[in-house]
Amino acid sequence: MELDLIRRLSQPASTKVVLCVLDGLGGLPGPRGRTELEEANTLNLDRLTEEGCLGRTLPVGYGITPGSGPGHIGLFGYDPLVYEIGRGALEGTGIGFDLGPNDIAARGNLCDLDAGGLVTDRRAGRLPTAETTEVCALLRQITLPGVELFVEPVQDQRFVLVLRGEGLSDQLTETDPQREGVPPIVATATAPAGERTAGLVREWVERATALLAGRARGNGVLLRGWSGRPDMPPFPELWKLRAAAVTVYPMYRGVAKLCGMDSIEGAHTLSEQIDLMKQHWDEYDFFFLHYKYTDSAGEDGDFARKQDAIAQFDQAIPAILALKPNVLVVTGDHSTPASMAAHSFHPVPLLLWGDLVRTDHMHQFSERNCAHGEIGTILAKDVMPLAFAHAGRLAKYGA
């Protein structure tokens, strides 16, 4: 219903909106009592803060730690409790696989199995991508009745398995036991609708394991994140605009594409991302810029590196402002405190900058100031309505 309201009120305009997602931005105080963001040198973000206003997002709800899928889905304006993207669907879309409505995808790992069939390394020593690509070619020999199969390499030991056919279901168990010293889990339906798919997967795993027998590394497969393509109303249609994602990592491109955004590809660094935005500035009304390194450092438990990653991003702000966006949003898809070395449930800092902002006279972009900002603590799905309202892209509701 809320998306129906958006569809009804959104209106074309000549304004430009940029959404910068610093992955895992939110943090927790370190040894000196300040968070990664609070310790970082953020002169440019602080200037935006003075001119703009602050708040916080809850990606899903109080106490809920989001994965990358729901974290982004929410920021794009979709309720992540309504629209779920499985890891398989994300991974497939991230490598440019065009997931169809009859497809069920899983994220696969090549793994090492011992003579007794127990997993000895869930990632097969992070097998090189080239070798995984060869293995995928081998696995494509497998055929199963009534379905089309796709086996696509991703990176290192990771691949995607897609089953295409009528009546498939994601209601089956993962085969990845998530630890070593035990055998892979045998795929089993978790609901009657999953029986046929589980049977197909069991057969596929059996034949794959037979094909890979004798390999020194990567002689087994682990599958997880069974999922089909979510049925999302396309972002450009909802908001009546042209939207592009500019990302370095496939997964974030994937989630943006599942939401119907274009992807402008080819960037390997933040400055290349901004160059691409500049080159395509006239072709789009909305840009989603994803920055990974805050999260990577947080996941590694490296407070100083996360702090540096934030400072690095801060250096890019002048180049983004030089494009002259009307509204600029800087936030994260979730928190990844270095002290937890993992995604967390903590609210995420939010900075909104643009002409119609009711300024709150804060002077630093920080967790603490965000908690007392003008915007308040809002659900991530309300960020897009706010951003587009500030860009004059939402008409009045009612007379």
Add this chain to the structure above:
Amino acid sequence: MELDLIRRLSQPASTKVVLCVLDGLGGLPGPRGRTELEEANTLNLDRLTEEGCLGRTLPVGYGITPGSGPGHIGLFGYDPLVYEIGRGALEGTGIGFDLGPNDIAARGNLCDLDAGGLVTDRRAGRLPTAETTEVCALLRQITLPGVELFVEPVQDQRFVLVLRGEGLSDQLTETDPQREGVPPIVATATAPAGERTAGLVREWVERATALLAGRARGNGVLLRGWSGRPDMPPFPELWKLRAAAVTVYPMYRGVAKLCGMDSIEGAHTLSEQIDLMKQHWDEYDFFFLHYKYTDSAGEDGDFARKQDAIAQFDQAIPAILALKPNVLVVTGDHSTPASMAAHSFHPVPLLLWGDLVRTDHMHQFSERNCAHGEIGTILAKDVMPLAFAHAGRLAKYGA
């Protein structure tokens, strides 16, 4: 469901609640960095602030700019996304037209058309009300098969057209093109249910235009805001009390009456409104007092006049307090920042004063203090439950 809870918990009491709506109250910082409210001389409101508590309302939701209908519906405790009042229904009810369940109303403008049928002035030079009244009498000559027709003057060039009959629908286009230099839009069904109504309206417009041909000004009609009577549970029944609206402008009286409130009429100024409240104080438990001039000044982009309008209202506070209400609410139906010269989506200042208030020790009624007030940022529909709770009019939920 929420209204069911209200119906279940509301209880009679001898307390009195006054809701003061300063239309379009919320603003944005002006040249000196402060909003209209922050610049205004509000000694009395500031005293209420010291004794009461502050917060903010979201009329509909984040980023959503409300019209007057949803803005008031929300303040009266109804979810404006569930209960929609169209402009035609509002305008009709506002002039005391008792809109029935088989009625479809439109807000009409007399306009100027040139020889080629193009709109040259959408408001016919704001034709005097007396002349519009004569034109309406003329237009009442038109009859159409199977429907009863009402043409009622409102103010200046504005009138209301009501079609009464079985099977009518509001699913047709407006005929007002919203700009000049183009012809009126031909009424067209937007869904099959609207076909018959659209046909009737096309014929009515054709005959009206023929009747008005030759007039120097106001030789055409423009219709918009097609709508029927919304089906709202009556406010007095929900809250088990007697409720009255004291307004100067018809539209706000109209929305209050659609919600089942009585209207105490005859006031042309704020002090007359308060006199009327005083005269009828014993007959009602709840008074809705509407103050228009904050919005008019905001819509005109006149920062200083909006500031003055707020200060003028402030002067009336002692007279309202002299009535000895138990709970007094001062808020707006939406923001109308002078810098935007339009309704906006920004949260609206809220002041709640009464015996049971948890004071927050703020000293000035301002957007900034409201953002940090005791109440927080709430949906407008939660204002009435809060006000009546403070008035001892909501029983405990559960044992």
